Amino acid sequence: MEHHVTVGVDGSPESRAAARWAAREAVLRQVPLRLVHAVDWPLDPVFPGLGRQDVDRWADQALSEAARELHGRHRNLEITTRCLTARPAAALAAEAADAGLLVLGSRGLGGLVGFIVGSVAMSTVVATDTPVVLVRVADDPDGPGTDSGAEIVVGVDIHEACDRVLVFAFEEAARRDCPLRAVHGWEMPAAYSYVPFFDPDNERDIGRSVTHMVDDMLLPWRHKFPDVNVSHDVFMGSAGGHLVRASRGAGLVVVGRRVRRSPLGAHLGAVAHAVLHHAAAPVAVVSHD
Template structure:
């Protein structure tokens, strides 16, 4: 059973922020926390003089310091550590296989909104079916109390099965006792691009129809999670841009990505890509069929 939260730790301020976020999430879920550090051996040749023992010692120290800090914050939380010799992407993906959630740190874009998504984080996201949350240093959870979380924002698509995405979003909103807002963007059918005069009433009709479809999509989840106040935003335009806007007032943004078994092709999708790089809140990426 996937009953723990895993966080990647590399000693950086971003990874420490991610570990603190993961610890808070583990407390909410009432599950253990596992901290993982991967030593990629042999090391980068740009780091001469750093031997295997020094690298292992540094990794153990990063894990020990992170665990000590988190135990002082959450004395009742069960915390374990693992230092592995493997490429970080492979190690994190393997560790995520039996976890309920993987949390990774990412650098922020300075004064700009969003993340600087490194190759390890991006590769790990597409290498695992486990939900992955990306956290920046600005998302350090020292701020809000457990009863004062901001809303969970989730991107939905009426043309696809979003059960895994909606299940994750509603569960997180329930844990945080906060509202949930579903965001869906639609586009005019391609044929309308060739119509010289378009009746605005048709656009309003389409918008009403899409809104009803989003309502129908959310209905079973509202019944399953009656304590969650769920609303929705339906509009004509780019859902990626609207999710980025909504992230500025959110505590968590949830997006989906298609499972692709082939090593070729885009494994992330334009919406998840845009949100990952520009969100002002932590981002959860949920793999789905």
Template sequence: MNRHVTVGVDGSPESRAAALWGAREAAVRQVPLRLVHAVDWPEAPLVPRPGRENADRWADEALTEALEELRLRYPRVEVTTRCLSGRPAAALAAEAADAALLVLGSRGTGGLVGFLLGSVSLSTLAATETPVALVRVTDEPRGDATTSFGEIVVGLDIHEATDRVLSFAFEEADRRGCTLRAVHGWKLPAAYAYVPFADPANERDIGRSVTQMLEDTLRPWRHKFPAVEVTHQAFMGSAGGQLVMAAAGADLVVVGRHLRRSPLGAHVGPVAHAVLHHAAAPVVVIAH
């Protein structure tokens, strides 16, 4: 059974862009779309009833407004709404448990191109194993599900388990009918920092070895998705920085994050952090 796409809606321009992006994604996947709004009310009746009624009315209006726009622009997509009670991050994570994709809106970082992650987005990312797409107002789709899609860039760590990341990236490229570019950033061994005169030939040998490992990682997925055109690049340098540069003209960026909890709070990892703060395209984060 095909699972649905879930979008967090709060009435902001960012959530509107997320809803439109999610609707196009649902249309491409041919699955239902679910719009969700979370109202954070305490268990005890500490808030006066009129205030709660106004907030509930505002939530209903935000969901209804999004629902009406999506039904006009994507009439073939089945769209439903849900209003939840509870802390937004926890409610969104729980709601996304049976979804194929959770889509959230994010503010752009002023003159920069990246994302400004609020506490809700960051906490939701850390609380769910469902793939999460971050979308800004500038990422609002300009066409419908029949519009051609641009390149997808996926960041890989060939020394880690990459199946979940590659599975999402290849499936997405296959359904969109677009090119997939795999990128891996690598660094010289730490011992090279203590060698006064490094041999450039050794660097070239390491580069060739890393490229071969990247090709080996991609080979079974090329066979599984023969219709997907795949390119790959192995760069020497910061993985996050190289991925951001490679994704400059991409339509979508896919990056992984480790499933782990930090005692200091939510943690998405340095590569995902760099991409989320500097990428010029929508980003999907895959927990693995």
């Protein structure tokens, strides 16, 4: 059986939306759902008078209420709960180690498009190799206007091996029976800015060459997932900006996070960072070599 889906729960509207999204995903994957709450003890002094028993009681209540609601929506879904005493980001990353997917809630930007990605969510994303999905209240699968058949958008990079990103995107599209659109942005080599007489045909030739490379990258996955309706969008310009625009109306945006080990720790690349903060749909971040 495939690994379970884990979701962070803290009683906030964002985490409740994430839990509903995660439950729907677990049903699609036919795997159990695990609800996790992490308490960083002792609490910040801003909460005077709260004892350990009070905190534990509140955490148990948040988990039991979430589990009860989800059982009412998905009666055949196996749901377990865990309450941990640890820093939330570290606890969630550890819990993700044996999960197939980690889902986190994130605040929306009000009337603006995008996310407010808190420190816990950002730290967790870069601390685990398990795919992580960030969900806002507006992304609630049971909310008004949600289109379950909306396309999945995936960012691809012809210069890097991104098999984990593509297999995640194709598997999600197959589960949801929805279209998949691959997006790749490219830029002219820096040396061309020094060419006094630039031939526009060169730009068109490079564009055609890049498009063929994207076709070649997608070909094995088209064969492996013949029922997935795949298209691609190759353009010259910022990949992050184009993915953000493509996220409007999408059911999910999938981006890669290259695993970089450095003295300063892991971090997100510019494209993943832009999409996380500005996308208008849930965002899946998938690590790759």
